[in-house]
Amino acid sequence: ASVGVIVVAAGSGTRLGYGLPxxxxxxxxxxxxxxxxxxxxxxxxxxxICVAVPAGDTVLRKLCAGFAAQHPDVVISTVDGGASRAASVAAALRGLGDGVDAVLVHDAARALTPPEVFQRVAAALAAGARAVVPAVAVVDTIKTARPSTGAEADIAPEKVAATVDRAHLRAVQTPQGFDAAALARAHESLAGLGPGEADGITDEALLMERGGVDVMLVPGSAQALKITTQLDLAVAEALLAARQP
Ligand code: C5P
Incomplete structure (x- = not known):
């Protein structure tokens, strides 16, 4: 089976505070x-591989062209991303073109995802899954919150509403893998959404769940952390330093 990988790299990165995408x-x-x-x-x-880059970005396009030159066996292309993650994925799906049976959607921000995680996702697709996501157990105790009212609001703005049973919780990562036709159909159903609604689609598996497709879970990795804040960047630097022989 032929696999296409979408790398979404069109985010603004404002939370990293670098003034760079x-x-x-x-x-x-x-x-x-x-x-x-x-x-x-x-x-x-x-x-x-199709990479969604910020519209008009030449630095990342040049970077991708460099990788393409070094890897003539893999077709590496770029497209302008959209206003939402879902729009960036849709653009990259068109950029991949026909001729792939399976698509993996990967966040550029999960830059240190080990190769094994990609292989596990691809293997589950090859074994017949239509949707596969890597996941890890949640180590924190998670509670839902609601606004405090009356005099309580002077003490703290929120109070606990409930505690979620941690045993059933999983934090999901990327790459998320899909049957190519199923993913394309799911994205067609989004065509009419406004940007506000599209922002609520934080991963592709959600679209599959809504469509009644079983989403299989395979083990993810702590190294696949999503680099979002300065703290994450420091952790990623430390992980890379530890990888050096
Ligand atoms: O914003 P967030 O960290 O959830 O973004 C997850 C991934 O989606 C990032 O890799 C980011 O580059 C990508 N993204 C995108 N286009 C957008 C928004 C986010 O490609 N408009």
Whole structure:
């Protein structure tokens, strides 16, 4: 089966506070996207890779062209991303074109995802799954909150509403893998959504769940952390330093 990988790298990265698109932010001296692409290529599962970059970005396009030149066996292309993550995925799906049976959607921000995670997702698809996501157990105790009222509001703005049973919770990561036709159909159903509604679609698996498709879980990795804040960047730097032989 032929696998296409979408790398979404069109986010603004405002929470990192660098004044640069997140995928350009340096991690151990190289843009975050370079690490992400190296991970995808090391997994050896992709026949094609399409990267959604911020509209008008030339730095990341040039980076992708460099990877394409070094990897003539893999078709590596770029597209302008959209206003939401879902719009960036839709653009990259068109960029991948026909001719792939399975699509993996990966966040550039999960730049240090080990190759094994890609391989597990690809293997589950090859075994017949239509949707697969990597997941890890949640270590924190999670509670839901509601606004405090009356005199309570002077003490603290919120209070606990309930405690969720942690045993059933999973934090999901990327790459998320899908049957290509099923993902394309799910995205067609989004065509009429406004940008506000599209913002609520934080991953592709959600679209599958809504469509009644079973989403299979395979083990993720702590190393697949999503680089969002300065703290995450420091953790990623430390992980990379520990990987050096
Ligand atoms: O904003 P958040 O961290 O949830 O974004 C997750 C991923 O989606 C990031 O890799 C980001 O680059 C990507 N993204 C995108 N286009 C957008 C928004 C986010 O490609 N408009």
């Amino acid at each position: 997140k995928a350009q932010v340096p991690l151990a001296g190289e843009p975050i996207l370079a690490h992400a692409l190296r991970g995808v290529l090391a997994a050896g599962v992709a026949a094609r």
